[in-house]
Amino acid sequence: MVTPPVQQTSPTFVGMPAFPEAAQRELANTQQRQNLHRATHTIRAKRAAVVGEVADWEAIRVAGAAAKDEALHHLGDYLEQLEQSLTARGATVHWARDAAEANRIVVDVARAKGVDEVVKVKSMATQEIELNEALEAAGIHAWETDLAELIVQLFGDLPSHILVPAIHRNRTEIRDVFLREMGNVGRPAPADLTDEPARLAEAARLHLREKFLRARVAVSGANFAIADTGTLVVVESEGNGRMCLTLPETLISVVGIEKVLPTWDDLGPMLQLLPRSSTGERMNPYTTMWTGVHEGDGPQEVHVVLLDNGRSHVLADSVGRQALRCIRCSACLNVCPVYERTGGHAYGSVYPGPIGAVLNPQLRGTTSEVDASLPYASSLCGACFDACPVRINIPELLVELRGTVAEQGGHRAESAAMKAAAWVLSDPRRLAVAQRGATTAGKLIGKRTITRVPGLGAWTDARNVPTPPKETFRQWWARERDTSGGEAGPRGRADGIPKPGDGTDAGGEA
Amino acid sequence: MGAREEILARVRSATADVTTESRLDATSRRSEGRVPAGRRNPSEETVELFAENVADYEATVVRVPADAVAEAIVEQLRSLGRRSVVTPSGLDAGWVDALRGEFEVVAETDATSAQALDVIDAVVTAAAVGIATTGTIVLDHAPDQGRRALTLVPDTHVCVIREDQIEHDVPESVTRLHAEAAHARPLTWISGPSATSDIELQRVEGVHGPRTLVVVIAGA
Ligand code: SF4
Numbered sequence: 001m002v003t004p005p006v007q008q009t010s011p012t013f014v015g016m017p018a019f020p021e022a023a024q025r026e027l028a029n030t031q032q033r034q035n036l037h038r039a040t041h042t043i044r045a046k047r048a049a050v051v052g053e054v055a056d057w058e059a060i061r062v063a064g065a066a067a068k069d070e071a072l073h074h075l076g077d078y079l080e081q082l083e084q085s086l087t088a089r090g091a092t093v094h095w096a097r098d099a100a101e102a103n104r105i106v107v108d109v110a111r112a113k114g115v116d117e118v119v120k121v122k123s124m125a126t127q128e129i130e131l132n133e134a135l136e137a138a139g140i141h142a143w144e145t146d147l148a149e150l151i152v153q154l155f156g157d158l159p160s161h162i163l164v165p166a167i168h169r170n171r172t173e174i175r176d177v178f179l180r181e182m183g184n185v186g187r188p189a190p191a192d193l194t195d196e197p198a199r200l201a202e203a204a205r206l207h208l209r210e211k212f213l214r215a216r217v218a219v220s221g222a223n224f225a226i227a228d229t230g231t232l233v234v235v236e237s238e239g240n241g242r243m244c245l246t247l248p249e250t251l252i253s254v255v256g257i258e259k260v261l262p263t264w265d266d267l268g269p270m271l272q273l274l275p276r277s278s279t280g281e282r283m284n285p286y287t288t289m290w291t292g293v294h295e296g297d298g299p300q301e302v303h304v305v306l307l308d309n310g311r312s313h314v315l316a317d318s319v320g321r322q323a324l325r326c327i328r329c330s331a332c333l334n335v336c337p338v339y340e341r342t343g344g345h346a347y348g349s350v351y352p353g354p355i356g357a358v359l360n361p362q363l364r365g366t367t368s369e370v371d372a373s374l375p376y377a378s379s380l381c382g383a384c385f386d387a388c389p390v391r392i393n394i395p396e397l398l399v400e401l402r403g404t405v406a407e408q409g410g411h412r413a414e415s416a417a418m419k420a421a422a423w424v425l426s427d428p429r430r431l432a433v434a435q436r437g438a439t440t441a442g443k444l445i446g447k448r449t450i451t452r453v454p455g456l457g458a459w460t461d462a463r464n465v466p467t468p469p470k471e472t473f474r475q476w477w478a479r480e481r482d483t484s485g486g487e488a489g490p491r492g493r494a495d496g497i498p499k500p501g502d503g504t505d506a507g508g509e510a
Numbered sequence: 511m512g513a514r515e516e517i518l519a520r521v522r523s524a525t526a527d528v529t530t531e532s533r534l535d536a537t538s539r540r541s542e543g544r545v546p547a548g549r550r551n552p553s554e555e556t557v558e559l560f561a562e563n564v565a566d567y568e569a570t571v572v573r574v575p576a577d578a579v580a581e582a583i584v585e586q587l588r589s590l591g592r593r594s595v596v597t598p599s600g601l602d603a604g605w606v607d608a609l610r611g612e613f614e615v616v617a618e619t620d621a622t623s624a625q626a627l628d629v630i631d632a633v634v635t636a637a638a639v640g641i642a643t644t645g646t647i648v649l650d651h652a653p654d655q656g657r658r659a660l661t662l663v664p665d666t667h668v669c670v671i672r673e674d675q676i677e678h679d680v681p682e683s684v685t686r687l688h689a690e691a692a693h694a695r696p697l698t699w700i701s702g703p704s705a706t707s708d709i710e711l712q713r714v715e716g717v718h719g720p721r722t723l724v725v726v727i728a729g730a
Binding site: 002004053070072073074075076077078079080081094095096097101145147197198200201204205208209212213226227229231237238239240242243246247257262264265267268269271272275281282283284285286287288289290291294296297298306308312313315316318321 | 512513514516517518520521522523524525527528530532533534563567624625628641643644645646651657658659662679680681684685687688693694695696697698699700701702703704705706714716717718719
């Protein structure tokens with residue numbers, strides 16, 4: 001049996017430093033840490049409240065995991081069924097082995113329509129393949145229509161420079177950029193625009209509406225693809241998804257092959273699990289379901305691109321394949337003590353947080369610095385597993401991957417070092433001390449700038465801050481260890497991640 | 511080998527260790543065409559819960575007897591100061607007549623472009639299913655709800671739902687939709703007006719969808 005190929009690291013993330021050094025860099029950014037702290041804790045509380053309302057939550061988790069497992073274990077059959085259902089309903093199905101192939105398909109369809117722009121609903125799959133860059137290269141402008149993405153684009157942070165701040169923009173900055181830039185790319189912002197969030201949202205509404213009304217081609221992802229009916233599902237908040245999925249003549253959806261659900265009824269558990277876990281709502285504002293072409297309603301040309309790009313490689317690992325159950329809710333990010341302090345970018349991928357620490361090395365292999373270090377980006381505290389709506393045992397998978405990295409021998413120093421870090425982080429008392437320190441530091445900084453709700457949005461945090469590689473993990477570790485004796489106590493706590501030797505109440509274990 | 515064959519071959523070899531039987535044949539179409547058991551009216555608690563949860567999203571909720579629906583629609587649109595309203599082709603004729611008295615009424619068939627819809631203040635529709643535990647309205651865009659753009663472009667949506675369309679929870683709603691072969695039509699699940707928290711974590715109601723949502727629950 002030939003193992004299916006891994007995913008090629010996309011251009012943006014080639015040469016990313018290993019997690020610990022990227023993380024260290026992020027930790028120095030106190031503002032971001034404050035934002036993340038506030039965001040993750042807000043969403044965590046909301047999630048806990050709405051999950052608490054559901055009496056049989058655990059049973060629904062089990063049902064959700066079972067539905068995904070059924071699809072994954074028999075993925076060949078369900079993909080064929082999905083293709084059949086879609087085709088029967090008038091959709092055109094394409095298959096893409098990797099990012100380049102998927103991009104080529106989308107560019108070709110857009111070109112055939114003769115357009116020089118497309119509107120986009122934010123989607124992880126299209127970020128993963130860096131579709132916007134491919135479209136730009138073909139002379140087709142991709143308008144992101146999610147409010148946060150619009151802000152990023154207006155700041156000139158074009159998608160080709162993914163690692164650029166968005167979360168740091170406060171309301172005044174957003175007003176200024178709206179006033180300055182909107183007129184250059186479409187309908188200008190009203191001259192009397194204030195920095196009230198409601199007024200800013202209104203300005204975005206008017207600006208984007210012009211684009212929605214004239215767009216002829218839209219690109220989306222899908223949260224679920226139902227094999228027995230051929231229905232695609234997009235879950236969203238703002239309504240930009242509905243606009244993109246409804247108004248243009250042509251719709252192209254890029255769908256990872258792991259998005260398949262066997263039957264319509266599997267939506268029962270999924271639509272309970274996803275919104276509550278993601279944004280902490282009983283239900284998200286809007287969900288759109290479409291089944292191929294609907295005569296007289298919505299796009300009359302519907303394309304679906306089924307994307308592999310390393311997923312079959314993950315599937316080949318009988319234990320690791322459970323990671324493909326992920327529905328990208330980001331609950332694991334919001335409960336993760338490591339993510340809260342480092343932010344998403346340190347993970348070197350569009351998939352951050354605990355699931356990113358698993359999925360990236362699974363998809364891309366463990367040969368690069370960052371991918372080999374990611375399995376250590378965890379305290380193994382288990383909070384992610386408890387939060388995960390489809391019961392992915394992230395700690396178990398991290399341990400497995402650590403074994404793989406250790407076996408390949410190239411990162412022994414890292415693994416020894418991170419064992420010590422894991423030891424500090426895994427003791428709740430030591431971690432509590434560190435967390436108290438971080439919280440106090442955060443409070444002192446005050447709340448000045450913008451942050452965004454993770455949940456459906458946390459996935460984009462990975463592009464928040466540029467992090468030029470400076471030193472290897474070995475250098476970082478050696479330096480930190482050398483200085484840990486004297487000053488590491490207070491500084492270590494303010495940074496949030498305790499240094500080895502910072503175990504104030506440490507016993508004798510090492 | 512083409513991409514399709516290659517991906518399918520990869521996936522099949524990746525799952526070669528799986529020994530369980532696929533439930534593909536057993537379960538496919540398990541609920542389609544099945545008449546949902548007992549189309550009974552929901553309990554008063556379920557209707558109350560639905561009303562509460564819809565209101566929780568900052569939508570306006572009114573409960574009226576079936577014969578007072580037209581009046582309620584007119585009253586809501588009047589108090590919101592709306593002037594023009596688009597009506598789906600299959601909307602209750604009595605409601606449309608009531609609207610004609612006071613508003614500029616545009617038929618769905620006369621507002622064929624998104625641009626035309628963009629200058630209309632409001633839309634009035636029926637609904638397919640309501641979900642109490644989540645405060646959700648599901649539109650299946652049957653003739654009394656109109657094509658999707660109708661409930662997307664105008665800024666105010668008045669949605670009328672009958673009590674007997676309200677299900678208690680998500681799974682029974684999903685099953686009901688399938689039983690009615692709703693996937694033959696597009697579906698829109700609406701839980702409150704559109705919202706964003708992208709600016710300083712502050713929730714703003716209404717970005718691209720209708721910013722004002724009025725739900726009229728019609729009793730017997
Ligand atoms: S792994 Fe994380 S993002 Fe994925 S479903 Fe589980 S909690 Fe959600």
